[in-house]
Amino acid sequence: AAASTVYVTYHCTPIVWAPEGAGTGRITLSKLDPGDIDFSDGAIYTTSEPVYFDGPATGNIAKDPPRLNYYSFAASDGFTRAKYAPNDVRPSPGAYGIEMDTLVTADQQTYRMTFNGFPVSSRPDPVSPVLLGPLASSPVDGDLALGNPVVILTPEDGMPQVLPQGDFASRMEYELDYVLGTVRLGAPGAPADLVQASYWFARALPMVRYNNPPVLTSGRVTPEVGSQFTTYTYTVTYTDTDGLNGTAPTYVRVVIDGTPYSMECVSPGVPIYRNGVEYRYQTKLAPNMSHRYYFEASDGYGYALFHAPSILVSQTSFDAASATSVVSALGQAWKPSVHKNATIAWVTGKRAGKYDTILDNTASTLTVGGLLNADAATQPVVGDQFKVTKSESSLTAFTAPGAIDGPFINDAPYLTDGVIAAAYAIKRGDPVTYMVSYHDSDNDAPADGYPMAWVGGLDWEFNGGITSRIYGDVTLITGDNEAWTPSQFKDQPLTWITGKRVGITDTILDNTSNMLIISGRLDLSITTRPEVSDRFSILQATGTAAAIDYRAAAFVDDTKAFVPDVLAGERIQMVTGSGLGAVFNVAANTAEMLVIAGRQLPTSSDDPAVVATGVASGDSYSIHDFLVGAITLNLNDGGLVSMKFNNSPGWETGQFAGLVIQMMSGTAVWKNYTILDNTADTLYFSQQASVFVNDGVATGDVVRIAGLKMDKKSPGENDYTVAPGVYYTVTIPGLGLG
Structure with missing residues (x-):
């Protein structure tokens, strides 16, 4: 056993601070897997009970910081005793003290070390000393240094004896445990024995290097767009890998428009922080403004942040064939696809204030949907700044988080005064104008393609949303x-x-x-x-x-x-x-x-x-209904003009007869034509072929059935907040019977 290498992963959770002495001593460990009987490759032993540490008697860690606690492991196969004390967790000494103390004069086997008469972890001194090891003088220069243990036993009416260390072959041997802060004799001492030891103490340096800071991921707010009456839900996942189940946070907060709000854990039962635990906060937000947020957390020693720092563009490229753009940034180390389907927010440059969708990412590039160079007035260039979300962890507090844009407060628009600018009864082929008034209290213009007029008939009407x-x-x-x-x-x-x-x-x-x-x-x-x-x-x-x-x-x-x-x-x-x-x-x-x-x-x-x-x-x-498709144009299909949809729509014969299509691409974009009849995949028209030829309709153009984009009646009107709103119209060449 003495020659074997011992591997130890030390975790202890939950930590319970106890009065002086209550947490010291030996704890029996149990085999983690009772069926594991092969000890040649190691068997894990653990305890599910709380481990009590000497610490602040008040339990208030903020006002009374905990002292550093040490531990060791011991085991025996019945013949040989093995011990392991992880030396690498001991901090460098900051201040020194020497002591030769009487440990005990009683019939005991294990003796508690003290410092100036006080137990090691409760000395009333702001230095908060901890036991590091035995003290000896260097034979070269006399400087104090860690040396061999010095333990002296003086029997009643006897001479002082320096005790040897050993495996307890006799009561004269001892074990000095700097982890538990004890001297343990091979056999109980006699009541009149005097046991003394020399050792030193040191002030513990900060322990932050032994803490893995927590991590925040998957921060978001839903919905991203809503009204002043919407309840917005902020969620983030907190993960901490210290200890068997991870360390609980001292706080998880969402900071909204500069104000922090505590979030609540939504996991039932005992959270397993090692696997990630979701936290949530819900609220309503002020109207008529954009908002910003980020998430922050701490486990008491380390800090985590989920935010959106500004990043410099180092290179851009544009691919017309795939209609995508690639944005590169030096110094990044993103996980592949971590930003897939997320948003890139532009902070500076011609594209400032705009948002684009990220299709995927590598370690330092973002593939963005759309050609960002299509309009020179909004094209991003090298040196522009953008924001994407980022998870960061640190042993020190963050000073300048980057807020994430959103959610966006938008009171819904509404439509009034929808009318048909025609007689109630018209002749087949007479033009018809549809008109509606658009209102928006935020004075937002309609989105591209809106408002729309959906025109149905006896055999079909729009089913969608x-x-x-x-x-x-x-x-x-x-x-x-x-x-x-x-x-x-x-x-x-x-x-x-x-x-x-x-x-x-x-x-x-x-x-x-x-x-x-x-x-x-x-x-x-x-x-x-x-x-x-x-x-x-x-x-x-x-x-x-x-x-x-x-x-x-x-x-x-x-x-x-x-x-x-x-x-x-x-x-x-x-x-x-x-x-x-x-x-x-x-x-x-x-x-x-x-x-x-x-x-x-x-x-x-x-x-x-x-x-x-x-x-x-x-x-x-x-x-259900395919209303959009790329077409194959036939200018003489049995004497009629026809358009075959190339996406196998499977319509019912005649369901669109008498309705109207609108061209969605090509030279004839936004032109309207009246449908005479239809089969499962083809539309037929009564207009002359020359009409389509003159308008430039061609195979491959995209067509939409029944949905008609409307245009502003008076192009100069831009105030959507006042009555009667802004009127939009669309005129079609005519309708079929019905």
């Missing part, structure tokens, strides 16, 4: 024979109780009768990925994962009240925005949420990758 929120990465957990009430777990924490993810808490965005919609991709790390058959707890309930989809998304439309699960198996198509024409499969739905689990034409994939397609909050969608 506008996304108020997009979750680009969600995980779907299907329960095992569950019958939950839809939305009963909305915004509640879920904690895993078995499997690789045990102890980790995730947020439930919403739920159906048998499916949980979890925020985030839970398979990013193979070491914490949940698997089928893993168990979880929600509030007072528990469940088992029967199926898991790691690559899903969710659209929220808070104007809806869908019947839960009635849309499962349907498809939706984006009919406005950068994701125009993208089609997604609906796996499930709640009252306000559409769960997306796959993407259809033009690029099919099990991963919806909604951010990569350009879909954003505020975009409109159609349920």
